[in-house]
Amino acid sequence: MDNPFKKRATEYVAEPSTLLPLVSHTPLLEFFSLDGVELLEKLSIVVGTPGCGKTTIARVIEFDSLATLARDPVEINKELAVALTQLSILKDGTPSLLAYRLPMTTNFRSIWDLPYSESIRATLLRAYVQSKAVLGWFRQLETVEELDIEQIEIVTGSDSESARQVLKADSPSDFREYARRIELAVFKVITALVAPSEQDLAEIINESYDVFEYIERFRVRNWIVGTPGEYVDLLPMAIVDDAHELHPLQFAQLRDWLKRRNIYIGRWVMCRPDVVSPEDYRDAMAKEVMEDGEQRPGTAGGRDYILRLMQPSNRSAKRFLVVARDISSRYLNGINELSRRSIKTLPNILDHNNVSLAASQLEQLRKSVVEFQQESRLSKTVIDSLRARIPETTQPDEALAALRILLRREWNRTPQLGLLDDDPTDEPLTGDRTISPALLEGARLQLFHEFGRPYYFGMDKLAEASNNNIEQFIRLSGSLIDELIVRVVRNRKPELSAKLQHDVLRKLSLKIMDEWDFPYHALVKDLLAGMAKRCLDRTLLPNAPLDHGANAIGIPQEEMDKVLARSERLTRVLHFAFAYKALVFVPQYKCKGRVWCLLEIGAIPSIAYGLTLRRGGFIEDTLSGLQSLLKE
Known part of the structure; x- marks a missing residue:
C-alpha cells in the first residue's frame, strides 16, 4: 500500500490534474498575504529550506496548472480556484499569468566556468535564461489544445519599435524561432569540448537579447471569451528555481539584473538560505514577526526587490492547524485502503483523551x-x-x-x-x-x-511539531501513517496509541537531526545541546516557574544587534540555525519591561530533547553566555 505522505508532492505527481487536488489553498493565501500583488510586479527572491513548498507554489501558478484548474475548478479544487481568484491570478475563470518555472540546471552553473571575462559570462547567462523562458512560455501555451500560436500577440513597450524588429516580435513564430536560435547557440558554447574564443561569440554578444526589458504581456485573441476580436492579456512570468545552484557571484549578477525597474514581467528567484546574506535574511525574519498594523520595512513602493521567506516566524499554531487538517485530508483520500475504512481525517486517528499513568x-x-x-x-x-x-x-x-x-x-x-x-x-x-x-x-x-508518560501525540502536537513547514508536517505524518497502514494490513483497529505516536515522533526527530548536513551543522548541534540542557533544567524545577517550560534563550535586543552587525563565527552559526529551523528568530520580544531577542529551539530539536513546543518560556542570558556554548 503506497503512502503518499512519504513523497514530496512535486515528485509524487507530474500532471496538474493530479497535483492540484492535493494542494491546500491556505499556504498560497499566506504566501501572498504580506506583499500581495507586488510579488508579481517586482523581483521577488523566495527563500526557503528544502521541502518548504517553494516549488509547489511555483507549479500551482504555472500556466498549464492555471489552465487546467480554470477548465473545471469545482471538480479539481474549488477552494484553490477561489483563492487564486482572490489574488487575481485567475480573472473571470481565466488565467492572468503566463508563468514558467525554469530550474537552474548544471548548464547554467557551467557558464561561470567558461574562460571568458565576467561581463561576457553574465551576457551568456542572461541570454540563456531569457531564451529558455520564452521557449517555456510557448510550451505552456501549447498545452491549451484549442489555442493557435497565430492568435498570440506579443505586446512590448511603446518606445520599443527597434527592439520589436530585432526580437521579431511582430510574428509569434519568428519570435519563438529567434529565441530557439539564441538558446541553441549558448548551449553549444556551454557543451563544447573546447570553448570558442571570445571573437567567435559575436553572434550572441553583439546582438543584445533583452526580451525581459521590452516585453510587457502576451495577448491571446479569440481564446476562452470566444467573441471575435476579443482577447485575454497574460502577464509573462519567469520563475528561476533552485538559484542556489549558481555560483554566488552568478546569483548576485542574476539578482542585480532582474531587479531593474524597466523590467515589467513577473520574476521570482527561488533559492535556499545559503546564498542569501545573513543581514538580508534576518531583516526578512524581523519583518515577518512585526504586527500586522505596523509599517513593514521593505514593503513601500519603489523598493528594488522583495525578499520573501517561505516559513515566517509569526504564523500561529492555530492557523497552521487549519492547513495541516486540510492537507492531511487530501492525502488520506489518496490511500484507498484507508478511505474504504472511512479514515478521512488525522485527528480521529491521533487524538486521545484518556492517557494516564499506570x-x-x-x-x-x-x-x-x-x-x-x-x-x-x-x-x-x-x-x-x-x-x-x-x-x-x-x-x-x-x-x-x-x-x-x-x-x-x-x-x-x-x-x-x-x-x-x-x-x-x-x-x-x-x-x-x-x-x-x-x-x-x-x-x-x-x-x-x-x-515516561506520552507527551508528543495528537493533532495539535503534530501541528506544533511542524514549525509551520508543510513538508515537515507531511514527513512527520508520513511516519505515523506508515504505522497505521501496518495495523490495517494486519486487520487490527485503525488507530494509533498515544505512546506509539510519541515514540515515532521522537525517533524521527533524532533521525532528522542526525541527517543535518548544512554548513556549520556540527556547531549548531553544540549550541542546541547547551541551550536544551539549560531549558530542560528550568522546565523540570519542582515549582515549574515558567509553567509550560522553557525552549528559548533570551538575549537583550541591543546586545544581540551588536553581534549580528559584526561578521564572526557566531553570526554565521546563527544564520544557518535560523535558515534551517534549528532555531527560530524572535526579535523585539517585550517582557519584564525590556526588549529581548529570543533564540527559540526549533520543533524538531525540541522533541528530540523533550522540551515544550509552546512559545514564550525563555531563560535570560547574555551574549557571552551564549558564546560559551560553542566549542572551539
Missing part, C-alpha cells in the same frame, strides 16, 4: 505529593484551597502533578516556621485563581520526564 506509577506520584504536604507543614485549609484551583475535569495524574507544582510554589513563598512557631496561615500566598492551561502543560511535561 496504577503503580499513579500511586508513586500520590505518595510523593502526600509526603511533601507533610514536610511543607502547610495547613489543610491552604492545601484544600490549592486543590480547588485545579478543574474537576482534570485527569487524576495531571491533577496530582499540578497540585505538586502549586504546593512547591506556595512553600517557596511561605516564611519557614520554627519548632515553636504558631500554626501556619490559612490563606494561600499564591492566590486562588484557577490554574492556567500552560501550568497543566508543564505538569504533563514533568510526567513525561519522570514516568
